[in-house]
Amino acid sequence: MTPRLFATFAGLTIVTAAAAQDIRGLEVCTAEKTMERRTSCLQSNLEFLQQALAKQARETQAKLNAAGQEAATQKAEIAALKAELAKLQRDLAELKKEKPGPK
Secondary structure, eight states, X not given: OHHHHHHHHHHHHHHHHHHTOOOTTOOOGGGOOSHHHHHHHHHHHHXXXXXXXXXXXXXXXXXXXXXXXXXXXXXXXXXXXXHHHHHHHHHHHHHHHHSOOOO
């Protein structure tokens, strides 16, 4: 599992470097001289990125849930409007039948 996380972090680091923008909360680990401190720095960055990713996933899921609820509400409203339209069309047809034609 650790190699997979490290690979994920490495991929994110490459993407970050390619984008040429800083991410708030990330530390520059290349400045660390000892392997222990560099590893600790990388683990700290990895934890930060995992938390940021989890937060983004929660926010995205909340937006999807809200959109789903809105869609369900709109579908119910459309169904009610269709039923009302059908009733009005029936009423109109009945009125046309009842109205005597000109003689």
